[in-house]
Amino acid sequence: MILTIFGYPKTGKTLLFNLLTDKKEKVDKFSAPSGEFHKAIVDVPDERLKRLADFFHTPPVYAKIEFLDAGAISLGEVKSSTFIDLLRRADGLVHLVRGFADEEILHPLGKIDPARDIAAMEDELKATDFLTVEKRLERLAVDVKKMKSKELQEELDLLLKLKSFLEAGRPLREYAFTEKEAAQVRGFKFLSAKPLLNLVNCDENTLKANAALASPAARGKCTALFAGKIEAELLELPADERAVFQKEYGLAGYRYIRDEFIQTSYALLDLISFFTVGEDETKAWTLEKGASAFIASGKIHSDIQKGFIRAEVIPWKDFLECDGFARAKEKGLLRLEGKDYLVRDGEIVHFRFNT
Numbered sequence: 001m002i003l004t005i006f007g008y009p010k011t012g013k014t015l016l017f018n019l020l021t022d023k024k025e026k027v028d029k030f031s032a033p034s035g036e037f038h039k040a041i042v043d044v045p046d047e048r049l050k051r052l053a054d055f056f057h058t059p060p061v062y063a064k065i066e067f068l069d070a071g072a073i074s075l076g077e078v079k080s081s082t083f084i085d086l087l088r089r090a091d092g093l094v095h096l097v098r099g100f101a102d103e104e105i106l107h108p109l110g111k112i113d114p115a116r117d118i119a120a121m122e123d124e125l126k127a128t129d130f131l132t133v134e135k136r137l138e139r140l141a142v143d144v145k146k147m148k149s150k151e152l153q154e155e156l157d158l159l160l161k162l163k164s165f166l167e168a169g170r171p172l173r174e175y176a177f178t179e180k181e182a183a184q185v186r187g188f189k190f191l192s193a194k195p196l197l198n199l200v201n202c203d204e205n206t207l208k209a210n211a212a213l214a215s216p217a218a219r220g221k222c223t224a225l226f227a228g229k230i231e232a233e234l235l236e237l238p239a240d241e242r243a244v245f246q247k248e249y250g251l252a253g254y255r256y257i258r259d260e261f262i263q264t265s266y267a268l269l270d271l272i273s274f275f276t277v278g279e280d281e282t283k284a285w286t287l288e289k290g291a292s293a294f295i296a297s298g299k300i301h302s303d304i305q306k307g308f309i310r311a312e313v314i315p316w317k318d319f320l321e322c323d324g325f326a327r328a329k330e331k332g333l334l335r336l337e338g339k340d341y342l343v344r345d346g347e348i349v350h351f352r353f354n355t
């Protein structure tokens, strides 16, 4: 899974990237945007997987998130940005928004106003998609005339719908794509169709003024707060002093983005985890919420999917409480499910398949 951090210059993107990945990329006030971007792959922490791995005495293999720090995007320039490919590649976008005051760091629009920046960036994403749609429509209009094709006509009809949707000012993530439509437009990698988290980088004052937004629940929604500089400073302290300072800052309940962010992304992207266990490794897999056992099997290997017979399923906790498969089977907790079974978060799944 790829998450791309983007935003206007000097909003603290690289600082956030460092906090999330333990990297030490350069964070500074003055340098002009460069063509550079940063990339890091981190494990998705999961206590459940750890406990299963302990049970099997095999190494835990965590799911991974790839973070991209897309560098600065100047105002009005998403569509021509050199970083647009980093946005297109993402499964989810994290728009980092300036919410902190600092007289030495200029904001391109002067005043600090997170709501304005959130709206402006959303407009840029929509405008970028609009251009993509228009360009394709021009091409299609020519092609449809040249050759009668049901497929091309369908694509044309769909893109006209999307065009008026965008013209009405709505991002494509609000469009209810059917499965077929989703497949038809996948190649366009529309930016306004991607899950988006607007993360406002706050100072003490803005953080206090918006405390409710910093709760873990709020972070699962599309706008959330964090306090980059304060968090970086707190993390430099010995662990036992942090709580004292947090209290002093009036941030006793503050949750570190490092600890919260990955859960937040899973919620935002509607993802769950399932586990496979065995002799060699105990492994977590990422799956879209509401996906079937058949789709889950394809995450592991196309051969398993092709030869799918059944899935043996048990929630991780039931498994540990039964001390293994034998007792779980006796107690009827190990279920046999078919292709259409909807896998749930935290289930151990063992696939039976024909080779």
Ligand SMILES: Nc1nc2c(ncn2[C@@H]2O[C@H](COP(=O)(O)OP(=O)(O)O)[C@@H](O)[C@H]2O)c(=O)[nH]1
Residues within 6 Å of the ligand: 008, 009, 010, 011, 012, 013, 014, 015, 016, 026, 027, 028, 029, 030, 071, 072, 100, 101, 102, 105, 201, 202, 203, 227, 228, 229, 230
């Ligand atoms: N006062 C304050 N400064 C911050 C905060 N977050 C980042 N900065 C500063 O903003 C400058 C730009 O940060 P950086 O991460 O390089 O921004 P980027 O251009 O978005 O990658 C640096 O000097 C940071 O120390 C914050 O929450 N408060």
Ligand SMILES: [Mg+2]
Residues within 6 Å of the ligand: 013, 014, 015, 071, 072
């Ligand atoms: Mg940067």
